[in-house]
Amino acid sequence: MDDDERPRRRSTEGDFGAASLLASESLESYSLDELDARIALLEAEIDRIRTHRGKTAAHMLAAESLFRPKQP
Template identity: 55%
Template sequence: MEEPDRPRPSGDAASRLGHEDLAPYSQAELDERIALLENEIARVTAHRDKAAAHRTAADALFGKGGG
């Protein structure tokens, strides 16, 4: 189970990917990598949109600003 009060590790996977040498990859491997990254972008976008909708609903229910 995740513990939300624990800090996230510094540096994330996307940052590490941005520094990786792509020269050893074939065109087919690069195409596969692009497809995986596009799927991850879609997953993150969907999560962001869900979180925004949740926040909007909470603001509408409880009032914006809380104080």
């Protein structure tokens, strides 16, 4: 089975896998250009997560409105 086909381990509360590894990594050896590239990459990932969160929230609202019991 390829790595892409395996289910990914979901993060538990307080454990965000790669993000916690990045947060604990020393930045001392990075140049300014490398730090700028890293910031750009992380900002792009934040945008991707926010977009996905928005879609998930909209999906949840649609499901709630469809399945919410009718008020008398």
